[in-house]
Amino acid sequence: MGSLNPTAIKRWIALEMKRLREAAGHDRTAAAERIGKATTVIAHIETSRNLPAPADLEVLLDFYGVPERAQFFRDLTKRAKRGRDWWIKFDHGVFDWFNLYLGLETGAARIRTVDLVVLPGLFQTRDYARAIMRAGRRWDSESELDTMIDLRMARQEILDRPEDAPKIWSILDESVLRRQAGGPEVMRDQLQHLVELTERPNIDIQVLPFTAGAHGASDGMFVLLDYPPEFGGDPGTVYVENRREGLYYEDKEDLIRFRNTFERLQAQAEHPGRTRDFLQKLSRELYEH
Structure with missing residues (x-):
């Protein structure tokens, strides 16, 4: 634990x-x-x-x-x-509803994500995060924005835990990879970072290509969180975020619906073994001249 x-x-x-x-x-x-x-x-x-x-x-x-x-x-x-939650030093800028998510993400044994609009925070480079966050809201100061970017980068430390790094399975819509957040150079570096992430044994990434057609996932994103065996009986959590709030679902029927949706998208998306080639090809297509 x-x-x-x-x-x-x-x-x-x-x-x-x-x-x-x-x-x-x-x-x-x-x-x-x-x-x-x-x-x-x-x-x-x-x-x-x-x-x-x-x-x-x-x-x-x-x-x-x-x-x-x-x-x-x-x-x-x-x-x-x-104990002391690690993100307490960033707390002045964190929405109350996001505090719970930070705790659950840090403690999760398995994290499965579906992202149809932007990349998940755990995969973002600093420059990509800056572009996304600057476009997403009005900041009182550059310092406030920098603090929230630091928080997003600090979240990624869970990927490097030596003994209990969570298992990550991410499904990304192709549009997320083609949208030039921050411009061509930022996206080229971001795609290369994703290629490097695919080499990690605890990370699987699937691209949901345009050719997959309609997929039935109308939410812009959702995250499925499962916890270590020590938390026996825990049903897991689904987290959905919109511009106003974060929503948490833990009822059995809700969890089943989201898990079924995830499994359908897994079947429609490119196999994880082909993700690396897909990302490299896309990078050459869009950003190399």
Whole structure:
């Protein structure tokens, strides 16, 4: 659990405490009565707003029929309290709804992405990121923009973790690769960076070519996140972002829909083994004269 951070731990504790309560057949009112507190206390635990107090944790786990898990949960809550999310130094410029995503991405064991408009942040070069972010919104200062670019580059450090780097599978629409964000030189360097990423054993990239025709994925992007075995029972998360907010889906039916869409796109896209050749050919076609 070395890569897991306080945000990811709090989320898992919340999900698991809710799952255990429901499996035991209790509602929030009954759980709150057992610890002698307001129902809002249980709600705050189950939405990851607050960590459970040690004494409440003991009583609740016994009430849910799993007293043997108390030590494990105590250790996790201590770790969440001691830990510090790495992006805290960038926090003044991060949207509240994105904080959770940063925690989940850092703690994920597998990340699958579909991107139809721009490249995923984990793959962007600095110059490409600058072009995309400058076009996406009005910044109060160049310093603010630089800070957010630094954050995006810092996120990519998970790709270099020596022991538990996540497995990445990315599906990119061909239009993303042809759109000259930042101009020809920026895109040439960006395509070369993608070629280098295809050489990593933990990264698979597929291009969804124009010739694939209609694909039925109307969202501009979505990310499927799966977590390490230590977080047993975690259903995973789908993250979808638009201009106003980030949306998180964790219901079973929603997860199935997005996973099915991903699998359909996998079948339509170029095989990962041919991605490198596709990217190199595209780079020569567009940017070499």
